[in-house]
Amino acid sequence: MPSDDGGTTAPATLSLTRREAEQRAATITVEHTEVTLDLTRHGLTFDSVSVIRFSLTDGAAPGAETFVDFKGEQLGSVELNGVALDPATWRQGRIPLTGLQQHNTLRIAGTMAYSSDGEGLHRHTDPADQRTYLYAMSFLAAAPRWFGCFDQPDLKSTYAFDVTAPVDWTVLGNGPSAAVEPGRWQIRPTAPLSTYFVTLVAGPYASCYREHDGIRLGFHARASLSASLETEVADLHEVTAASFDYYHQLFGVRYPFGEYHQAFVPDFNAGAMENPGCVTLRDQYIYRGRATRTERASRAGTVAHEMAHMWFGDLVTMRWWDDLWLNESFAEYAAHRCCTEGTTYPLWTEFGIVRKDWGSVADQSPSTHPVAGNGAVDAEAALQDFDGISYAKGASVLKQLVAHLGDHIFLTGLRDYFTTHAYGNAALSDLLAAWQRAGATDLEAWAEAWLQTSGLDTLTIDGSTLVRRAPADATVARPHTIAVAAVGRDGREVGREQVTLTGARVDLDLVGDDATVLVPDADDDTWAKIRFDADWAAVGALAPTIQRAATRVVVVNAFRDAVRSAEVDPALALDTLLEMATVDGEDVVVGAVLRFSSEVLASTFTPVDRRAERLALVHRTARTVTDAADEGSDRQLLGFRYAVASCADAELLRHWLDGRDLPPGLPLDPELTWAVVVRLAEVSGDDWPIERTLLRDPSASGSVHAARARASRPHPAAKEAAWQALIGASETPASELYAVAKGFFRPGQTDLTDGYVSRFFAEMPATAAFRSGWALGQIVTDAFPLVHASPETLALAEETLAQDLPAAVRRSMTDGTDVMRRAVASVRRFG
Known part of the structure; x- marks a missing residue:
């Protein structure tokens, strides 16, 4: 639609199909992209200019046509080979390009909108000090939200970035960045990049720098987290350095992208993103309070996972999203192997008790898919396959492959693969060929059995x-x-x-x-049910x-799976797992069984009238774990966290909040304080602890916790306010909306929220009109009314699935409905 100043706006976008991607890759080769950004204007928009040099392929003749992706707020101008194009041709996120020459220069200038959903160029104002921070998330199809580009994995380009920003900001990207004058920065990545991992990090970030093996390392977080960053950087540096050493030895190819920055950014949707040279991670990894060794081990796994992507995904990139396992399965496997063999954080127990259970649930849902060749017809469909199958199942399959091939052939094939396809793209067949050159036989049969089938x-x-x-x-x-x-x-x-x-x-x-x-x-x-x-x-x-x-991990996972399959009485499983929690020597196992006991066995898979008594069993066990642990130990902290989460005694929670009756040697840090506040709000509906704690902790984390606490209150007005936040368009950060969603349907409040069950199925799909990507599906998942599991609710869910739904909504509804179907079957059988 035309705008008042002669530009053009186009809110709706199309999802790139595989066929379109293949046609475009057969038509053009992208050579170089220059992006100029002005981040100094006030408000919710910024200026972006892309100049793209590209050529026709040998199979395309002059006069060919294609399209470029642009998902801005307003398109100012487009020039192809010096000739202005009509901005009105911009439709659904695409600008058609016709009459192409052998060599072409395209210039796109527009106004882009900052995002609040963690995709595109995300803008966050830290409530602690009102300072503004930016980071770009280009995955999976979000790059055109901040610069015009040919957005698909197999159209790699070299890049140059010129950025104008406030003079007190730091600007980082995929290559070395330099301030050429106050407020003006240049970034020159050292290698070709796919659009989905191009990034920018800008703002008054606090930074710590180190060096290892000739690689400059940077660690960055918001200024309000600077003290915590200083505390954490030693461990982060140690894990980063050890991971570089391990991968250099394992892969036989040095890290290829120059400097290596890790930016811990706010409101991040995933755990991290593997942008070459500038990994972005959720800033919850910069701990504001005490963290257990298990949590640090999990963080180490994330650091190693993203670094593994520098080879799997960044150096060699899949041609299309069907082969995303070449990225995620390998990074998952390599990270757990790296941490176990190369750092002080062995992770295979965590993989079994946490990651494999996640993947097993996904692989038994109606939404299951093969590890490879999963039929992603377009980018939107591909996003739904970033799940426990692509990560955990794929990594388990690779463990089996190593047992089948032997480590020598496995690694020799990988080194061949990296060398042959460096800075380019590849597919499953290319990797299989590399292993065959290394001496593997009968890989096609193995791949058919393990990679191209689903289920356990x-x-x-x-x-x-x-x-x-x-x-x-x-x-x-x-x-x-x-x-x-x-x-x-x-x-x-x-x-x-x-x-x-x-x-x-x-x-x-x-x-x-x-x-x-x-x-x-x-x-x-x-990878099997046991x-x-x-x-x-x-x-x-x-x-x-x-x-x-x-x-023990195998046995725990068998119990969890059998409960979900209505083969084991949840009461028997609860007794077994709670006994394990009191004696198990692995904190990661204790945490996993306490979580499953409280969130599944004492909730969704228990009749409503028996949930309180079973949650009381969890609480008593958590108190036993706490009391039996050494003062100041990780086990004490772990037990107390679950004691808080399962406590139904409002007076005891108030005592803890005031510092009374706490376990010896366990003071309340900011995160533990919020845990008590959130649970107290859910149990009692008290408002004053939320506002008092937020006044003392006006941080981004505090705002997220406060959002969940407010939504958790057992008051009709609180629930209605939370519901309006979930189903209405707003600039509220997605991280706060996730918290609201998690706090809405609570196990002890089913009488209060019963009227919202039908509204969930009727109203939530319509949020696709103003949400997209990760946030659209995640809010549906987090708010799914599992605590209302019943034949009636199941019927509503199945009726909704019979409708035409957006892909992200359908995936979340399918998975939630499957859990509910299993819960109803279990309650029907065991009561």
């Missing part, structure tokens, strides 16, 4: 036989190389056998009896005593 096999014991039961629609047999352990009543292994299962069953030399339980996949090495040769009560009695952490 079930491995179980029948007497002295290991049995594989494939999903109902399986057409190929997956090989499993695993250990089977015989565990005695005292938890010790009394026997072990390594086997490769290629068919439906294999006989074992191990024999179980009344004194032992046979545990398939005792080292947690494959069942046992004993009844669940016997396994539950044995579980807390099992001495090997990996085997």
Whole structure:
């Protein structure tokens, strides 16, 4: 539509299809992109100019046509080879280009809107000091929201950025940045980049610099977090340096992108983003209070994951999103391997108890898809496949591949792959060819079985036989190389056998009896559902005593999966897991079982009238964990966090908030204070603690916690205000909206929120009119009314899924409905 000043605005956009991407890549090659940004104007917009040099491919003749992507607020002008184009041709985020010459220069000038949803060029004003911070998130199709470009993974370009910003700002990007004069910065990345990982970080960031192995390292966060950044930088530097050393040795290719900055930015949707040379991470990783070693280990995993992307994804990039596993599965596998073998944070137990459970849920949902070749017809559909399958399942499959090929062939193939396709694009077939050159055989069959199918096999014991039961629609047999352990009543292994299962069953030399339980996949090495040769009560009695952490993880995951499949009474699972919480030696296991116990076993999978008593069991267990722990220990802090989250005694919460009756040696830091405030708001509806705490902690984190606390209050007016925030368009940061969504439907408030269940299914899909990308789906997920699990609610959910829904809404609705369907089945069976 024309604007008042002669420019053009176009709010609606199209999602790039695979076919369009292939056609465009067959038509043009992008050579260089110059982006000029002016970030000094006041308000919600900024000026952006892109000058793109590109040529026709050998298969395209002069006169060919294509289109360029531009998703700005207003298009000022477009010039192709010096000739002005009509801005009115801009429609749905695209500008058509016709009459192309062999060599072309395109200039696009426009006004862009800052975002508040964590995509495009995100703008955040820190409530702690009212200073403004920017960062660019170009993934998955958000780059055109801040500069005009040919936005697809296989049209790489070299870049040059010229940025005008306030004189007190720091400006960072994908390459070395330099202030050429006060307020003017130049960034010159050292290698070709895909648009989806082009970034910019700008604002009065606090910075710490280090160097390792000739690589300049930068660590950056908001000024209000500068003291915390100084505290955390030693550990961050140690993990970063160790990861560089490990990957250089493992991959045989040095880091190729010059400097390496890690910017911890506000309102970030994901854990981090692998922008070459300038990784962006959520600023919750700069801890404002005490952090446990488990949390630091998880952060180390994120640091190592994003660094692995410098090779998997950035140096060699997938041609299309169907092969996103070449990015995420490998980074997930490499990060856990790197941390375990190269840092002081071993992570394979965390992988099993946290990541694999996430992936298992995704792989059993109706929205499941293959690891590779998942049929992403367009970019919007591809976004829905960034899930536990692409990450955790893919990494598990790679563990099996290493067992199948051996480490030498596996790594030799990867080094060949990096060398052959450096700075370019590749597909699954290219990687398989590299492994074959390294000596691998029969990889096509392996890839068909593991990468191009969905769902989990079930491995179980029948007497002295290991049995594989494939999903109902399986057409190929997956090989499993695993250990089977015989565990005695005292938890010790009394026997072990390594086997490769290629068919439906294999006989074992191990024999179980009344004194032992046979545990398939005792080292947690494959991707399968696990069942046992004993009844669940016997396994539950044995579980807390099992001495090997990996085997305990297998048993915990089997219990969780069996609960979701209505095979095990949630009451039995609750007793088993709470007993484990009191004795397990791994904090990451204790945290996982307490979380599952409180959020699933005492909530969604329990009848409403029994939730309070089961949550009280969780609370008593959390208090036991706290009281038994050493003063000042991580275990004490972990137990107390869950004691707070499960506490139903408002007076006790008030005491804790005032510093009374706290565990010895455990003072309240800002995050622990907010945990008490949020729970107290949910239990009592008290307003004053929210406002008092926000006054003392006027930070971005404080604003997010306050948003959740307000939404959690058991008052009709509070719920209506929260609901309007969820279904209405606003400039509220997405991070606060996620908090509101999580605080809305609470287990103990079903009478109060019952009237909103039908409104959720009727009104939430319409938010696609003003939300998109990550935020659209995430808010639906976070607000899904699982606590109202019932046949009636399930019917509403299924009726909604029968409608025409936007992709992000459909994915979130599908996954939420699947959990609800399972909860209803479980309650129906076990009560």
